[in-house]
Amino acid sequence: MGKGGQPRVLLVEDEPAQRTVLAYNLEAEGFAVTQADNGEDAMVLVDEEEPDIIILDWMMPKVSGIEVCRRLKMRPETRGIPIIMLSARAEEVDRIRGLETGADDYVVKPYSVLELMARARAQLRRVRPSTAGVVLEHEDIRLDPESHRVYRGEKVLKLGPTEFKLLVTLMERPGRVFSREQLLDLVWGRDIYVDTRTVDVHVGRLRKSLMQHGGADPVRTVRGAGYALG
Amino acid sequence: MGKGGQPRVLLVEDEPAQRTVLAYNLEAEGFAVTQADNGEDAMVLVDEEEPDIIILDWMMPKVSGIEVCRRLKMRPETRGIPIIMLSARAEEVDRIRGLETGADDYVVKPYSVLELMARARAQLRRVRPSTAGVVLEHEDIRLDPESHRVYRGEKVLKLGPTEFKLLVTLMERPGRVFSREQLLDLVWGRDIYVDTRTVDVHVGRLRKSLMQHGGADPVRTVRGAGYALG
DNA sequence: TTGGACTGTTACGTATCCGTCGCATAGGCT
């Protein structure tokens, strides 16, 4: 891993517009992004940058994404790097072939940037499950994912499962504004249908829980946008 | 044993990513880790480092894990060292068993790091019924793995085999929340099919046993997540 | 064989939590 935090991602996509958008979003998510617009450069950059994860377009001139993927999965020193393939086609055949070449996940265009992000994080978690000892902190709030405990100052807070997950999500990126849709994705799960107003209610409950022993409201409402911590 | 405490583990795995992840987790768990990425180095390091336990990948270039295992189990001075084999496929486990290489345990990839850790500790307990220091303690509960006895305060507790294993698992990482699935893996074993609700029942029985002479309930239920000690 | 100890499953009661609705209130725009 890129040492103290930022996971490194190598983004390989030949179309400049899409690549730029993706790079922007990935950086906003806290990734350190290296870009390549063709397979040959990608192969070189893998060795130079040692990325933690690779996002790879399927269709590219010269060396195709699938070819890059196959080569990387053949070399022992790069085999462990998770690869997410992007493809314009939804056909199942492609999916199967993509996974056969050793890609670890597969996203079909047009994809939700948020979904791609989530899958990237999922892959990183899979390879590096070591959340051991990590305690999330923000101001006087401490959250230990391992013991599932939340403290504010010295007091232990009691919160329900959804409140807990919500707080984890917010604390993973303090200051960042999450839209209701993003929170639904991240906390509730991708394919659950619930009203976006439900998020408001749970934020309210989380607020109450966080202030159950006094203290200021650490959750910020950004009108028209969503919620953030601090 | 590595004298003053830290058990020494020799980790043999050719893929750098996986080896790094594992080494990190093992060190976080209190092991002193020596790494090797091939069988030849491993054979040398066994003599130099005298590890307490060896974690060995099955598929490796040149000298395979299975070969290393066989050689080590032939030499009297290394035969006693427990070996845990890692293999990529479930079918290989059968082959390993069939070949009677003498490995002491097997874990199939993708494995839960937690499970691997637990199995390593289990092997150490088996080989090293050492007296001092291995007594698990948490608050007023003391557990001696060797004599299979559990005390609460001064009183001796009587618990069944499953309750005992469950308590051992929980006491090895007090505070940590274990999901029902993890507990099934760690206490019952990976290929046993039992309903996850069975865990609830046994936790209940463990609770009753722990409180048979009074005292507070030391087991914490984390709704939607699992159980933890303290 | 009989009895006891232990296990896994089931069923049911209960406490907690969830998602939605309705209305009050706050913020922004003209």
Add this chain to the structure above:
DNA sequence: AGCCTATGCGACGGATACGTAACAGTCCAA
């Protein structure tokens, strides 16, 4: 100010997770 929309929040019915007693099956020792 007046209007409109977004958000806060209490309340409620329903769903869900958990605790536990009861039961049947297994194993083993007397």
